[in-house]
Amino acid sequence: MGRPLKFNIFRYNPQDQASVPHMDTFHLEETDAMTLFIALNRIREEQDSTLMFDFVCRAGICGSCAMLINGKPDLACHTKTANLPEEITLMPLPVFKLIGDLSVDTGKWFRAMNEKVQSWIHTDRVFEPAAQEEPMTNQLAEEIYELERCIECGCCVAACGKANMREDFMGATAFNRIARFMMDPRDKRTMNEYYEVVGTDEGIFGCLGLLGCEDACPKDIPLQDQLGILRRKMGWASVQHLFSRFFNK
Numbered sequence: 001m002g003r004p005l006k007f008n009i010f011r012y013n014p015q016d017q018a019s020v021p022h023m024d025t026f027h028l029e030e031t032d033a034m035t036l037f038i039a040l041n042r043i044r045e046e047q048d049s050t051l052m053f054d055f056v057c058r059a060g061i062c063g064s065c066a067m068l069i070n071g072k073p074d075l076a077c078h079t080k081t082a083n084l085p086e087e088i089t090l091m092p093l094p095v096f097k098l099i100g101d102l103s104v105d106t107g108k109w110f111r112a113m114n115e116k117v118q119s120w121i122h123t124d125r126v127f128e129p130a131a132q133e134e135p136m137t138n139q140l141a142e143e144i145y146e147l148e149r150c151i152e153c154g155c156c157v158a159a160c161g162k163a164n165m166r167e168d169f170m171g172a173t174a175f176n177r178i179a180r181f182m183m184d185p186r187d188k189r190t191m192n193e194y195y196e197v198v199g200t201d202e203g204i205f206g207c208l209g210l211l212g213c214e215d216a217c218p219k220d221i222p223l224q225d226q227l228g229i230l231r232r233k234m235g236w237a238s239v240q241h242l243f244s245r246f247f248n249k
């Protein structure tokens with residue numbers, strides 16, 4: 001017989017005027033290799049068909065199932081109940097717009113973030129479909145891919161004290177995007193242009209540096225390294241910015 005699990009789950013439907021935020025309790029017997037994906041589906045199928053939560057891939061790839069699991073942001077599909085105590089509290093991620101219960105709209109937040117940091121290759125070159133592809137060293141391609149592994153789950157944003165206090169704060173995932181394009185030789189933006197985008201209080205200079213983001217990232221993206229590199233580069237760019245203003249007076 002498996003452990004008796006007690007789930008405390010946040011409930012609220014902002015679309016329903018009669019709905020009031022509260023916690024509901026559900027009980028399940030633990031089964032072998034049970035994940036929170038399995039547990040939540042069983043609760044929805046067997047106990048409450050109105051429970052809202054998101055899953056797409058069930059494999060830690062799509063980023064849609066992030067939630068607060070006993071207070072810590074993580075992916076529900078790859079969290080085994082065996083690694084949790086018998087009492088499990090599930091809350092929606094903070095910072096993002098609540099759709100209902102455990103479901104939040106990360107897509108809207110990430111679209112706005114990608115627009116803010118201009119998350120695309122900036123080049124004047126005209127695309128020539130017949131031209132040969134230009135090679136990139138394996139090492140550089142791997143370094144870029146390391147940062148490209150972000151699945152936009154939002155765990156780092158939910159874990160970030162600054163993002164919780166200030167809704168225009170870009171967050172570690174945005175700094176990771178900028179770092180990815182800085183590495184890419186096809187992106188012709190200058191340091192000054194990057195500085196205009198991220199050298200602000202809502203950008204890298206607003207970051208408190210306590211690294212809750214790195215601890216929460218389920219994909220182990222090296223956020224600490226990238227934040228440090230970006231802070232140094234933008235610090236240097238801000239000095240150049242000041243000097244150019246001073247001498248162009």
Ligand code: SF4
Binds near residue numbers: 161206
């Ligand atoms: S270091 Fe702290 S303030 Fe900066 S992005 Fe990470 S969690 Fe947020």
Ligand code: SF4
Binds near residue numbers: 216
């Ligand atoms: S950096 Fe990590 S925690 Fe943040 S959105 Fe990407 S995968 Fe999720």
Ligand code: FES
Binds near residue numbers: 057061063065077
């Ligand atoms: S369902 Fe895709 S990451 Fe969990």
